[in-house]
Amino acid sequence: MAGAFGLRVVPRLAAPHPGGRRGGGGGGVRDASSKALNPATTNGVKKPNKQHHLWIRKETAGSGKKAVRLVDTISKLPNEREAVYGALDKWSAFEPEFPVIAAAKALGMLKRRRQWLRIIQVTKWLMSKGQVLTWTTYDTLLMALFMDGRVDEAESIWNTIIQTHTRSVPKRLFSRMILMYDIRNRQDKVLEVRSDCFLLVGLSVHYILDTQQ
Template identity: 45%
Template structure:
């Protein structure tokens, strides 16, 4: 079992306490101290396991998930952001993308986790949950207005979402926005996806332009010495439409849109 019987009993008692989150309270009355002492009887690992098990056992209801999360943090003095990140990692390993989305959205509704790492987790989970349109809406609302400073790995993630879901106009628009800030891609995979998008849109001159502009990504070896790239030359000669073939695994996982 995730917890010993005594610890399970403590967690049950927690649910019977005042439901107001302690991380909003400034005072330390008797009830708050009592609540804090109960929480200390349970290890952080057991708290995390308890929440993961609870979330996996719940029916697919936003209200049920949000209620469980509210109860879980109700006795905490500070918002347990580190523990919740561990919960998210576990849910990702279990490929529980819908639950990841719900937990992240709940965190954001509390004004917590408003970082590019958390945003990246949400974008990835939405993509894996086949909600690319919602991922696009979130990008436009929360991230896309700040292209001069968005980390490249997050931009690459969104380009990959657009590429896999045949949202090619959005893909080239994002890349042009990055170019407007003189943001140079650091990975040739980005250039290849953008070039493919231009080709599928019939914009062959744009495809040639970016291959020429970023040819250094294809001609430098690991030692930094220039080398002719046969792959680049063959890419330039190819024509016709191709179907996007990249997978979500080509990226490293990251750290008020539609809710479900």
């Protein structure tokens, strides 16, 4: 009888874990909560870090304001070297690094306003501070000297450029000098600049070939 009415003990099956996995201790809940608490993720996708780009925008905006302040300051000054240089020294006195970008933007603003004398003054002040001028700044300076009627001074700076940078003078500077001499009807100088251009191009080609051998 006992054998007929005996109970069979069947092992109890474990219920499926809510998270779909065993041994997680509520891992599915923790994953969801961690994603919700992490601001760097949205639906499991990591947000890009825009801190660097924001820094660039702030720096660009700051240099623009500095450039406007420089232009407004020197535009009200008399055409005296001491007054202009003193104002420029005060403008850059409290900067942790020399405001090169702001100065370049200021030169662009002065060029649009056709304030050629101020361009010459600011550029020479930059040179007196030991700042290396870019090709754009050199081009602006040559144009300002020409428009201010100081062709001899522009020619002197041009000769310095040719002697210092034997292989890297851009074509737009040659074009600037050719146009300047052509307007002045100095065809001998036009031919001289063109010959210098061809000579520098030839030197550059030979230099490239020598470095490749």
